[in-house]
Amino acid sequence: MPKVSHSMMLRSPSEELAVLRTSSLAAVVEREVERLILNGRFSPGERINENKLASELGTSRGPVREAIRALEGSGLIVSVRNRGSFIRRLSVQEVREVYEIRSALFGLAGKLLAERVTADQLERLNGYVTGMEEASRERNFDAYYPLNLAFHEFIVDSAGNAMLAQQYRSFVKKLHLFRARSLVQGGGLGVSNKEHREMLSAITARDPVWAHEAHCRHVVSARDRLLNVIEAEAGKPDRT
Amino acid sequence: MPKVSHSMMLRSPSEELAVLRTSSLAAVVEREVERLILNGRFSPGERINENKLASELGTSRGPVREAIRALEGSGLIVSVRNRGSFIRRLSVQEVREVYEIRSALFGLAGKLLAERVTADQLERLNGYVTGMEEASRERNFDAYYPLNLAFHEFIVDSAGNAMLAQQYRSFVKKLHLFRARSLVQGGGLGVSNKEHREMLSAITARDPVWAHEAHCRHVVSARDRLLNVIEAEAGKPDRT
DNA sequence: CCCAAAAAAATTGTCAACAGTTAACGAAAA
DNA sequence: TTTTCGTTAACTGTTGACAATTTTTTTGGG
Structure with missing residues (x-):
């Protein structure tokens, strides 16, 4: 059951499936997390809980971790080993x-x-x-x-x-x-x-x-x- | 057994461990893949085989996929769902x-x-x-x-x-x-x-x-x- | 000999479990 | 009361397995 649709932009089930056919779950999670950051639902410095986020989006931790790495590559997130991933904070x-x-x-x-x-x-x-x-x-x-x-x-x-x-x-x-x-x-x-x-x-x-x-x-x-x-x-x- | 050291810059075992304590395997793989791209061992347009790369570096596919996503975020790799990840090719x-x-x-x-x-x-x-x-x-x-x-x-x-x-x-x-x-x-x-x-x-x-x-x-x-x-x-x- | 369809192999996408580390909490000593 | 240590819980890092899809090979017909 894709809880994804709840917190995401409204889409019909067929559209949702069409998206899933061309972009991986990780990509969907990535867009969603970026949206959450840009809307201020995630604040700079805040830590991202992989388990929580995964269950909120109805996936496992794998795609979530991939999405986090992608956002790290584009500079929105900073990760510290064994400590977690944080929304980047700009001085x-x-x-x-x-x-x-x-x-x-x-x-x-x-x-x-x-x-x-x-x-x-x-x-x-x-x-x-x-x-x-x-x-x-x-x-x-x-x-x-x-x-x-x-x-x-x-x-x-x-x-x-x-x-x-x-x-x-x-x-x-x-x-x-x-x-x-x-x-x-x-x-x-x-x-x-x-x-x-x-x-x-x-x-x-x-x-x-x-x-x-x-x-x-x-x-x-x-x-x-x-x-x-x-x-x-x-x-x-x-x-x- | 970390085959990693073979293809990487030479490091003493203690240094190797020190690196692993502060950076995740995914980060190590990311650096390595970037090096392979910059050295021309991976050519533009070439596909990256996750299994092959993982076993060459002595890890599982998880960290490899994370590394690929990071490099995708910084624009060196392009991924297509169910087809694979490719070294980006510039026109x-x-x-x-x-x-x-x-x-x-x-x-x-x-x-x-x-x-x-x-x-x-x-x-x-x-x-x-x-x-x-x-x-x-x-x-x-x-x-x-x-x-x-x-x-x-x-x-x-x-x-x-x-x-x-x-x-x-x-x-x-x-x-x-x-x-x-x-x-x-x-x-x-x-x-x-x-x-x-x-x-x-x-x-x-x-x-x-x-x-x-x-x-x-x-x-x-x-x-x-x-x-x-x-x-x-x-x-x-x-x-x- | 060539082409199309079907079977097999290879490869990616996702998940759940396990191991190791860190953080939180509480008890005992200063 | 404060500090320190040890225990426990939570969380991250990594792995191997399974499902789904694509690619390759094989097979059969024209």
């Missing part, structure tokens, strides 16, 4: 490192996109940006964030470098491994919109150097906003 | 993608290093570059390549971003997944030396923008050399 320094790398990757995406962008793509990019500006004016955060996410995804997906897109996503995921996940995507709507506008201008102008500059800066400034908040928090320790 | 397009990313990462390393380089580090960098120039004059390839490798490693390790260093290495490893591994590190000693000189100058000048430029260009030009060779090979198909 402030490591968050800084992630942003530096992400900045370089996103800058590359901007540059590549500027060199190859099509009219259709420009139109869609414009749609995202004006949409975000509108949502921002209306203080409609629930509309803003999905648009913001889609905008960034669209850029890295349109750059013509699949590995780059995958790596970029991998580093965005890593930011969920910081203790204060909620702070990461916070703040600075007005500033962001201005930056988005410039990115769009650079891409529209098909200017790779400018686009690289603008895209890099956008991530760096997101990093600075986050570090400022962290520093502010460090000042007034308590409150939780 | 020319994917090689191009790897170089683009590597260029961005190495450019970042150069920029960061230019901002924080110490006198000691400058001296060592200078040593590498003059060493390579000397080896190049003497046509001493056996001396050149280790120096070249150490030079690049030293740069990414000194940039003050551990994750960047790890990622950079990961992408260099991926280049071994191209069918013609041997071509990857070939050619262009004179040109490389000129580029190395400029990189050193930019770092010495502590000029982040220049260093970024120079480091990026260095990787791009390595890519172009490789792509030229590939194109030349495509012209005259046979010979193997």
Whole structure:
């Protein structure tokens, strides 16, 4: 009896079977654990109990261990022999490192996109940006964030470098491994919109150097906003 | 009885045990398989036989499967359910993608290093570059390549971003997944030396923008050399 | 001789059991 | 009361077995 379906995305039994035919149980467990991490159901530093997880997902420990190793390979989990596997916890320094790398990757995406962008793509990019500006004016955060996410995804997906897109996503995921996940995507709507506008201008102008500059800066400034908040928090320790 | 030691780096029995106490068998297998891939004992596209590998390394299939999943997570292996796991094979397009990313990462390393380089580090960098120039004059390839490798490693390790260093290495490893591994590190000693000189100058000048430029260009030009060779090979198909 | 279907072998996917290690708990001594 | 030691429980590491699938070989017909 596959308890899997309970805690997973809803799927019809036939679909469930179709998935099991092409991807191993380990792969299913891997996706599920990643989801649990990204949703915050697993917190950074938390230990993963193989037995518990296996019975919750209705499998044995074998596939669970394989899934854990896969996630370890992609940097979301850290294992210590005989002690267990833990959700990776990023220090402030490591968050800084992630942003530096992400900045370089996103800058590359901007540059590549500027060199190859099509009219259709420009139109869609414009749609995202004006949409975000509108949502921002209306203080409609629930509309803003999905648009913001889609905008960034669209850029890295349109750059013509699949590995780059995958790596970029991998580093965005890593930011969920910081203790204060909620702070990461916070703040600075007005500033962001201005930056988005410039990115769009650079891409529209098909200017790779400018686009690289603008895209890099956008991530760096997101990093600075986050570090400022962290520093502010460090000042007034308590409150939780 | 651990047949492991045969195919691995030589270690005394006590050391062997010390390793086994801190790293699981799966981790040992993972390192070993990675070594086999990087040494070319496993070729891109080749299938990995779990039973065979397990008995060769003196373990059971469990740790082997875990190791395979870890390597899948870091992008060296691809698995298909019920068919097996295969050493990943990179297309020319994917090689191009790897170089683009590597260029961005190495450019970042150069920029960061230019901002924080110490006198000691400058001296060592200078040593590498003059060493390579000397080896190049003497046509001493056996001396050149280790120096070249150490030079690049030293740069990414000194940039003050551990994750960047790890990622950079990961992408260099991926280049071994191209069918013609041997071509990857070939050619262009004179040109490389000129580029190395400029990189050193930019770092010495502590000029982040220049260093970024120079480091990026260095990787791009390595890519172009490789792509030229590939194109030349495509012209005259046979010979193997 | 070649092709298709069936049988056999090989290989992967999953599981349950066992061994070894670590962590938790409680009792005895300082 | 605190600390230390020993016992017990929980958990991880590894293995071998079994089930399911794919690949190879064999066999029979055209």
